[in-house]
Amino acid sequence: MKLRHKWIGLAMCWLPASAVLAQDANELDKANEAADAPLPEDEQAYFTSLTWRNIGPDRGGRSISATGSAARPHEYYFTAVGGGLWKTTDSGQSWKPVTDGQLDTAAVGGVAVCEANPDILYLTTGETQLRGNILPGNGVWKSVDAGKTWAKTGLGDVQNFARVRIDPANCDTAFVAGFGHYGEANAERGVFKTTDGGKSWRKVLFRDARTGAVDISIDPKNPRNIYAALWEAWRKPWGMSSGGPGSGLFHSTDGGETWKELTRAPGLPQTGLIGKIGVSVSPVDANRVYAIVEHAEEGGLFVSDDAGASWRRSNDSRDLRQRAFYYSRLLADPVEKDRVYILNVDFFRSDDAGATLKKIKVPHGDNHDLWIDPANNQRMIQANDGGANVSVNGGESWTRQNYPTAQMYRVSVSNHFPYFVCGGQQDNSTICVPSRDWKHVNVLGGGQYGFAAGGGESGYVTNDPLNPEIFYAGSYGGTLDRYDRATGQARAINVLPDNPMGYSAGEIAERFQWTFPIVFDPHDPRSLYVTSQHVWRSRNEGQSWEKISPDLTLADPKTLGPSGGPITRDQTGVETYATVFALAPSRRERGLIWAGSDDGLVHVTRDGGAKWANVTPKGLPRHTKITTVEDSPHSDGTAYMTGHRFLLNDFKPYVLKTTDYGRTWTSIAAGLPADEMARSIREDTVRPGLLYLGTERGVWVSFNSGKDWRKLQRNLPAVQVSDLAVTANDLVIATHGRSFWVLDNIGVLRQLESGAPRTERLFAPAPAVREVDEGVAIDYFLPTRPKTLALDILGPNGKLIQSFAGNPVDPKKDEKKDDEDNDPFKPKPKPTTTMKPGLNRFVWKMRYPGFTDFPGMILWTSRNGGITAVPGRYQARLTVDGKSFTQPFEIRTDPRLTNVTQADLVARFDFANRVSSRVSQANEAVLLIRGIKEQTAAAAGNASANAALRTSLGAFDAKLSAIEGELYQVRNRSRQDPLNYPIKLNDKLAGLIGVAESAEARPTDQSEAVFATLSAELDRQLAALEAAIGSDMPKLNAQLSAAGIAEIERRPLAVPVADPAAE
DSSP states (O other), rough: OOOOOOOSGGGGGOOOTTTOOOOOHHHHHHHHHHHOOOOHHHGGGGGGGGOOOEEEEOOOEOOOOOOOEEOOTOOEEEEEEEEEEESSSTSSOOOOSSTTOOOOOOOOEEEEEOOOOOOEEEEESSSSSSOTOOOOOOOOEESTTTTTSSEEEEOOOOEEOOOOOETTOOOOOEEEEOOOOSSSSOOOOEEEEESTTTTSSEEEOOOOEEEEEEEEOOSSSTTTOEEEEEEEEEEEEEEEEEOOOOOEEESSSSSHHHEEEEEEETTTSSSBBBBOOOEESSSSTTOOEEEEOOOOOOOOOEEEETTTSEEEEOOOOOTTTTGGGOOOEEEEOOOTTEEEEEEESSSSSSSSSSOOOOEEEEESSSEEEEETTEEEEEEEEEETEEEEEEEESSSSSSOOOSSOOOOOOEEOSSHHHHHEEEETTTTEEEEEEEEEOOOOTTTTTTSSBBBBSSOOOOOOEETTTTTEEEEEEEEEGGGGEEEEETTTTEEEEEEEEOTTTTTTGOOOOSOOOSOOOOEETTEEEEEEEEEESSSSEEESSSSSSSSSSSSOOOOGGGGOOOOOOOOOOOOOTTTOOOOOEEEEOOOOSTTTTTEEEEEEEEESSSSSSSSSSOOOTOOOTTTTTEEEEOOSSSSSEEEEEEEEEGGGEEEEEEEEESSSSSSSSSOOOOSTTOOEEEEEEEEEEESTOOOEEEESSSSEESSSSSSSSEEEOOTOOOOOOOEEOSSSSSSSOOOOSOEEEEOTTTTTHHHHHHTTOOEEEEEEOEEEETTTTTEEEEEEEEEEEESSSEEEEETSSOEEEEEEEEESSOOOOOOOOOGGGGTTTOOOOOOOEEEEEEEEEEOOEEEEEEOOOTTOOSSSOOOOOOOOOOSEEEEEEEEEEEEEEEEEEEEETTTOOOOOHHHHHHHHHHHHHHHHHHHHHHHHHHHHHHHHHHHHHHHHHHTTOOOOHHHHHHHHHHHHHHHHHSSTTTTOOSGGGTTTSSSOOOHHHHHHHHHHTTTTSSSHHHHHHHHHHHHHHHHHHHHHHIIIIIIHHHHHHHHHHHHTTTOOOOOOOOEEEOOTTTT
């Protein structure tokens, strides 16, 4: 028997072009409102469907503040210093950002929850662990709904804060420790207080314009009893200083209105400079106060039992006070008076007021903050350079730090397919993560695949252009590794393997910065460049190096001295100044190399380093840190540069361009906000003049070489974009707080004409690779919402493969990754595409429609995903209110596969198509049987049916059911029922599609053999069905007619179709 082939199920439910689908009324109203909303006037109207994709690593970055809720035992928060505020409601098992899209900065520092009402939070910005990669803040924020919404409450001129504390009984009263500006004196420093919930703030403790506040501790039983610490410190581009006459410890007994200084109280150091101080009053006994004090000879942990009137030093271990500027935090236990926690590189607990210490193991080192439940000292959250972690057993075990808040310094892409995205992660390792795919190397699951490529936390990562398995990666101290991914061997090839740790910049022979460039010459893939104050070249993989430049820096002696301050030096490499911080060999001209220094000079050579010319832009302020020099891939003599001076309180975006080899430079920062610090710039490799700019708050794009700029933020949170990379089809960014992101398929940006009239437009899709890419991204622009829309996919032969009607409502996003959760008994929605004003993106999965299905169908071997299209050229056809547009596109084979031919893949497609057709025939037979049985059941229930007729109907049903039972396992009701009830013909056949599509190869001989066997069995069952219908049904209809009952028709079961947005 040959049934007429009809596509009924999800795979082929086409809509007429005129269809406007009925939706839930509220959803349709929202869509109508969105359609009426005006589009942006500029090119941003074309960005509306561009979406940034976070690719990790899911490995936490620095956090300096964490807190919990006494009233809500599963609720905690932590600040990712460059990644916003994060919240958990399941005790740290999962975390979500709660400030995205609301704060104009990701540089959050301190957070506190009000104990009287845990819906109220105060959040400060900026940070005061004064390392070289600190991020500047802009004031204090508040939420009254547990982080759902936020409002700025002021103190923007303070910029950076160290602490926030809330009166536990009165949420309107709060204190913040304002550190102030990083590199310059300013009066907006000290302790500030609000009594009206942040509507206004008063400065209640202030020393001078060089001294800020660094810590606050409130007695929970008597909130008028407050301790505060002031800190004289600064951070400039060439160093930092901790300590000075302004540092001190203070006590208030009237809620911060007046203060008594305790700095030289008996027992504390009586002479010498004081540095950073941490203070904590015991919730058990208000007379017990702990302090950690930075002092050259007499520093350490101090204890007072008379509310600070006198002190004793209980521990002077340097383990507690090393790198005091970065730590100096402690917390008194809320239950046990003699228990105190001290945070430093390691995390310590003392149960005897500091006399002895116990080291507590935490997921990451460099510890900064701790919160403990006031009533249960086993429940706590702790913050460190890896994020935050929760413990419910007093620190015996902790939650994981698996969230994407990594602080990445730079970004590079490897020469693999798909490419890896690589960079150095602050206080971690270098890391390379896949841009997509590579699932085969992560079979254990539970996380992302990634590998360290040598080097260390701060380094560039560069892939060898001749061997994608070789990487070169750096780190501080001039560390430089050649890493072989195939063997795992990392060989140190430092230019000068003389470790400079602890030395001033002026004492080091070669000044390698914390993050120094590592780049290959585009014209000579064996020439590798790295930079100190000089440019170095190796042509033998680092076996030897030659210096090819003089000192290319300003090298002001005032900037080359010791760093750390008068008490504790800190010279890790961040403070190594007067270095070549940016290097760009030209992609157009052999021998042309651009160099930019971190102290504000630009040089160029056109002869491979024999002669260098100082081409520093006139008027560029002294000590501008030149972060990126980008050579133009399109125009000779053209380059771009970015720089910043925020540590000198200058937040202007320094973005410049030259077209004459640096003889003249022009600012191209027009239109950018006055405080939009620039970090990196790249020119598109395909379209000349298309520029991408990474700033302190996000990404901008220019279509005209920087004459004006448009924000390319979309779903990207406000975050520092430290670097960008342009690939064949994508834009990749490194963020300093939210890991790596990819903007897939930037063809729209490359094809968009600046100022072009706004009309319907179908953009040319980028090529897509089978089994790697999600699908073919098809972008189209609509100036308004049309009445009708259809998107058709046409095959290489020009014939229609599939059509998708326009839907006024965007389909609901489903976070479920697998259709395992799809209910087979629910109606399937028709496939549609969007038709909203602005840019629309539809991703065709590169699959032909699947086989016919039926309600409740449960198969063990298949989820009916369709058949993969063969490599070749296809077309997308967009029809908008009767007007059609067509664009070709290409489907490609994975280039990693070298032993497969086009003929193999055509054979695979043909086989899968033949199998799918047979599965459809089996399923259509089931639908026909069920349609007939629906009618026989109705007839048997008719009052006019006598016993003989009912017997005949039953016999006919039984014959049909026997055939149905061979076609499909009718007892299946759940996904794993096939383990109990053997699968039948349609399931066995469908499984062959998966067997064939398991690899890019032609079908195996045995697949063809099994298909032939199963196909023959299917023919027998279909013949039996045709025989039953042909011989039994006429006789049965004669009986029905005689009884006055409607005859049975040859009619399949009707299949309901759901609303597209209902799923």
